[in-house]
Amino acid sequence: IVLAAANFGLGTCWIGKMGFDETVKKALGIPEHMKVIAVTPLGYPDETPGPKERKSLSEIVHYERF
Template identity: 40%
Template sequence: MTVLDIIEKRYSVRGYEDRPVEDEKLQQVLKAAQLAPTGVNSQAFKIYVIDTKKHEQKLREVYDNDWFVEAPIVLAVVSKANDAWTRPWDLENLNEIDATIVMDHMILTATELGLGTCYIGAFHERPLIELLDLSEEYHPVLLTPLGYPDAKPRETTRKSIEELVEYI
């Protein structure tokens, strides 16, 4: 399977089997995060592997959808802006971009392994900070459930290449 095949196969999974994720597969997903490129290789992030059954009530405060807590695991990517690279000419800190790249690597690897995921950025930050016991230097960026899909992809449309790309 090529990378493009994996990208085409990936979809936002909104239903999960009651089945654990094998540690071998979880470790491959986490390895993908470790290998993700970050600004000047700062790796200014942490990944939290959250046991959904153990923390279901608190996770519902973070993102209240039944399918979110069906997966056995929720992965949280948090960034540490003070350790991330900042462009010197405009002082743009890349911590959230780096964290997004990390999540993308994990999600594509999960897809290759037959696991389902769903990018979640619209979550309630305060209960997640409490659950993870984050210090002020860390900022939650993205979440995804991780498990075996029990839902089919929804129909989506994509803009054409011509609408998205400009050649100059």
């Protein structure tokens, strides 16, 4: 869903379960026996962020030892 949204120019983010499932279930009319695993809000962004600066692999990957 997140990748498809980006393809259509929509902004989104994955929000994992954070203790708000009862509120979400009530707001969306989700049956009591179902669980909320995550939500992903959708919308058109005001601006498109540029590329992020990333650390090199040697800064974040350790081989066999730290």
